[in-house]
Amino acid sequence: MSTLSVAIRGVGLLGPGLADWAGGAALLREPARWRRTATVVPAPARLQATERRRAGVVVKASIVVAEQAVAAAGLDAASLPTVFTSSTGEPANCHALCEALASSDRLVSPTRFTNSVHNAPAGYWHISAHSMQPSTSLCAYDASFSAGLLEAAAQCLSSGRPVLLVACDVPYPEPLHRVRPVADVFGLALLVAPIDGTASSRLATLALRVGTDAPATACDDAGFEELRRTIPAARALPLLQALAAQCSRRIVLEGLPGMALQLDLG
Amino acid sequence: MKPLAISAFSVVSGLGHGRDAHAEALRSGRTGLARRDFETARLDGWIGVVEGIEALPWPAAFEGAAAFDCRNNRLAELALRSDGFGDHARRAAARYGADRVGVFLGTSTSGILQTELAYRRRDPVTGALPADLHYPETHNSFSAARYVRGALGLAGPAYVVSTACSSSAKVFAVAARLVALGIVDAAVVGGVDSLCMTTLHGFQALELISADICRPWDADRAGLSIGEAAAFALLECDPEQTAAWLLGAGESSDGHHMSSPHPEGAGAIAAMRAALADAGLQPGDVDYLNLHGTGTPNNDAAEDLAVNAVFGDRLPCSSTKGFTGHTLGAAGAVEAALSMLALQHGLAPAGLNLRRADPTLKARYLREPLRGPLSVVASNSFGFGGSNACLVLGSAMGAAR
Numbered sequence: 001m002s003t004l005s006v007a008i009r010g011v012g013l014l015g016p017g018l019a020d021w022a023g024g025a026a027l028l029r030e031p032a033r034w035r036r037t038a039t040v041v042p043a044p045a046r047l048q049a050t051e052r053r054r055a056g057v058v059v060k061a062s063i064v065v066a067e068q069a070v071a072a073a074g075l076d077a078a079s080l081p082t083v084f085t086s087s088t089g090e091p092a093n094c095h096a097l098c099e100a101l102a103s104s105d106r107l108v109s110p111t112r113f114t115n116s117v118h119n120a121p122a123g124y125w126h127i128s129a130h131s132m133q134p135s136t137s138l139c140a141y142d143a144s145f146s147a148g149l150l151e152a153a154a155q156c157l158s159s160g161r162p163v164l165l166v167a168c169d170v171p172y173p174e175p176l177h178r179v180r181p182v183a184d185v186f187g188l189a190l191l192v193a194p195i196d197g198t199a200s201s202r203l204a205t206l207a208l209r210v211g212t213d214a215p216a217t218a219c220d221d222a223g224f225e226e227l228r229r230t231i232p233a234a235r236a237l238p239l240l241q242a243l244a245a246q247c248s249r250r251i252v253l254e255g256l257p258g259m260a261l262q263l264d265l266g
Numbered sequence: 267m268k269p270l271a272i273s274a275f276s277v278v279s280g281l282g283h284g285r286d287a288h289a290e291a292l293r294s295g296r297t298g299l300a301r302r303d304f305e306t307a308r309l310d311g312w313i314g315v316v317e318g319i320e321a322l323p324w325p326a327a328f329e330g331a332a333a334f335d336c337r338n339n340r341l342a343e344l345a346l347r348s349d350g351f352g353d354h355a356r357r358a359a360a361r362y363g364a365d366r367v368g369v370f371l372g373t374s375t376s377g378i379l380q381t382e383l384a385y386r387r388r389d390p391v392t393g394a395l396p397a398d399l400h401y402p403e404t405h406n407s408f409s410a411a412r413y414v415r416g417a418l419g420l421a422g423p424a425y426v427v428s429t430a431c432s433s434s435a436k437v438f439a440v441a442a443r444l445v446a447l448g449i450v451d452a453a454v455v456g457g458v459d460s461l462c463m464t465t466l467h468g469f470q471a472l473e474l475i476s477a478d479i480c481r482p483w484d485a486d487r488a489g490l491s492i493g494e495a496a497a498f499a500l501l502e503c504d505p506e507q508t509a510a511w512l513l514g515a516g517e518s519s520d521g522h523h524m525s526s527p528h529p530e531g532a533g534a535i536a537a538m539r540a541a542l543a544d545a546g547l548q549p550g551d552v553d554y555l556n557l558h559g560t561g562t563p564n565n566d567a568a569e570d571l572a573v574n575a576v577f578g579d580r581l582p583c584s585s586t587k588g589f590t591g592h593t594l595g596a597a598g599a600v601e602a603a604l605s606m607l608a609l610q611h612g613l614a615p616a617g618l619n620l621r622r623a624d625p626t627l628k629a630r631y632l633r634e635p636l637r638g639p640l641s642v643v644a645s646n647s648f649g650f651g652g653s654n655a656c657l658v659l660g661s662a663m664g665a666a667r
Contacts, residue, residue, distance in 0.1 A: 113471055117649070120524070139428055140424065141406035154447055178395070259421070
C-alpha cells in the first residue's frame with residue numbers, strides 16, 4: 001500500500017464555539033474549557049460588498065477558514081491550487097431553488113442558480129484571490145473530508161507544490177434537514193505542502209495510507225465526539241486535535257467502508 | 267505525465283446508447299436534439315433526451331440498490347450496460363482486486379430531480395418531504411459514484427468531482443494522479459448528468475438557453491441547448507487491451523466571474539497549455555480539438571481567442587454540442603468519448619447547425635467532417651465558477667510512445 005507523505009503548514013478552523021484556529025487550538029487541547037455555542041460565520045474581508053451579499057454561508061465559512069490557513073503559512077493566496085470538499089454544498093440556496101421549482105410560476109433567481117454549483121466556494125475564493133491556479137471541488141457524502149485530504153495530498157505530491165484544502169458543511173433548513181441532518185456549520189482548511197525546507201516552516205508531517213478497515217478514531221471529549229459524528233467536515237476533529245497538541249499520533253479518519261485513511265502524524 | 271491506457275469506454279446521450287450510435291451520428295451529422303418539453307417543464311427550446319431511462323427495469327444489482335432508483339442513476343446504469351463497460355470494469359476488479367479500482371465521477375446536479383419532485387409532495391400540514399425520498403442515494407452529489415461503485419462491486423477510493431461543466435473532464439486528471447502515486451491500479455471515471463428542473467429553469471433564468479437549436483460558432487448563435495448524458499472510461503496501469511491513451515490533462519481557474527468566462531480566455535489558455543505540457547507535446551502535435559463550444563455568444567468568443575492564442579488558426583476544431591446538447595457535468599466525459607471515437611474512426615466531426623460563420627471567430631471550425639488518421643486530439647471543458655480543464659488523448663496506435 002502506497003504512503004503519501006506531506007507537511008501541514010497552516011490550519012484554519014470555524015465551528016461551534018470555535019471562532020478560529022488560534023483560539024480553537026487551545027480549546028482542542030483543553031476540551032474542558034470549550035463551550036458549545038452556535039457557529040458564528042463572519043463576513044470574509046476579502047469578498048467585495050456585492051459578492052458578500054450574493055455569497056451563501058458555505059462560501060463565507062469556506063473563505064474564512066481558507067484565509068486563516070493561508071495567512072498562517074505566509075503564502076500568497078494567488079499562487080495556490082485548491083481542493084474544496086463539502087457533503088452538502090449550499091443548503092439554504094438548494095432549498096430556495098427547490099421551493100421555487102415546486103411553485104406554479106417556477107421563477108428561479110439567476111443568482112441562486114449560479115450559486116447552486118458545488119464549486120461556488122472555489123469560484124468566489126479564486127475570484128477574490130485573483131488566482132488562476134487549478135481548483136477541484138469534491139463530495140463523498142460522510143467521507144468528504146478524507147476524500148479531500150487524499151485529493152490534496154495527491155495533487156501536492158504530483159505537482160511538488162503546496163495545495164490549499166478547504167472542507168465545510170452547513171446545515172440544511174427544513175424540510176431537507178430531516179432527511180440530511182447536519183448539526184451546525186463546521187469548516188477547516190489545511191495548507192498541505194511537500195516535505196522540504198526546515199521543520200520550523202511546518203506544524204506537522206502526515207504519512208497518509210488509504211484503505212484501512214480499522215474503526216475511525218473518536219474524540220476523547222464527548223462534546224467534540226458529538227460534533228465529529230454529526231457534521232461530515234468535523235470528521236477531521238481527531239486530526240485537528242493532534243495538530244493542536246503537536247504530538248506524534250496515529251489517527252484513522254472515516255472514509256468509505258474499508259477505505260478509511262490512516263494518518264501518522266510526525 | 268506517463269501516458270495512461272484507456273481500456274474501455276461507453277457513452278449514452280440523446281444520440282442513442284453506445285459507441286456505434288455515436289460514431290454513426292458523427293459520420294452522418296445526425297443531431298440528438300429535439301424541440302420538446304421535459305416532465306412538466308414547458309420549454310421554448312431544444313433538448314437532448316436519453317431514450318429508455320423510464321423503461322429500464324430497475325436492477326436489484328446489490329444490497330440497497332432500490333433506494334438509488336432515480337433518473338440520474340438510471341442514466342448511469344444505461345451507460346454501464348453499453349459497450350460491455352460494466353463487464354470490462356468487473357474484469358479489472360477481478361484482476362487488480364476490487365479495492366484497487368477507484369471510481370471518480372463528475373456530475374453537476376446528480377439526482378436532484380428526485381428532491382425537486384418531492385418538494386411538490388410535501389406534507390400540507392408539517393411541510394415534511396415524502397418518506398420515499400432517499401437523499402443519500404439520489405440527491406447528494408456523491409450518489410452517482412456510490413451507485414456505480416456498488417453496481418460494479420468495486421471497493422477502492424471513490425468521490426465525485428462537481429465543478430459544474432468541467433466536472434467529468436477533471437476526473438481523468440484525478441485518476442491519473444492516483445494511479446501514478448500507486449493508490450489505485452485502475453479507475454472508472456466518467457460523468458452522469460440527467461435533465462432536471464434546476465438546470466432547465468436555471469439556465470432559462472440566466473437567459474442562456476437558445477430558443478433555436480444551439481449553433482456553436484454561428485454568427486447568429488443565441489445560447490445553449492441542454493442535454494442529458496452519461497459516459498464512462500476505464501483507466502488502467504496494466505491493460506489487456508487499449509482503446510486510446512490519456513496523454514495529458516490541464517486544469518486552471520479563471521478567477522474572474524462566477525458565470526461568465528474571462529473575456530480573453532485567459533483561464534482556458536492556461537488549461538490548454540498545462541495539458542500540452544503535461545503530455546510533453548507541442549501545439550502542432552495536436553490533430554483535432556473538441557471545443558467546449560456551448561453556443562452562447564460570449565463563451566464561443568472567449569474560447570476562440572484562447573484557441574488561437576495556443577494553437578493559431580490552423581488546428582481543425584469543432585463543438586459537438588450540436589449533436590448532444592450541453593450535457594453539463596457529463597460534458598467532459600462525453601466529449602472525451604467522442605474524441606476517442608474520432609481517433610478510432612479517423613474522423614474529426616463537423617460542428618452541426620452552423621449556417622452563417624461568425625467572421626469575428628478565427629479558429630478553423632469544421633463545417634464538414636475531416637476524414638483521415640488522427641494521432642492526438644484535445645478536448646476542452648469549462649464551467650461556472652471559472653473552472654477549466656483540457657484533456658489530451660492519443661490513438662491506440664500510439665501505444666509504443
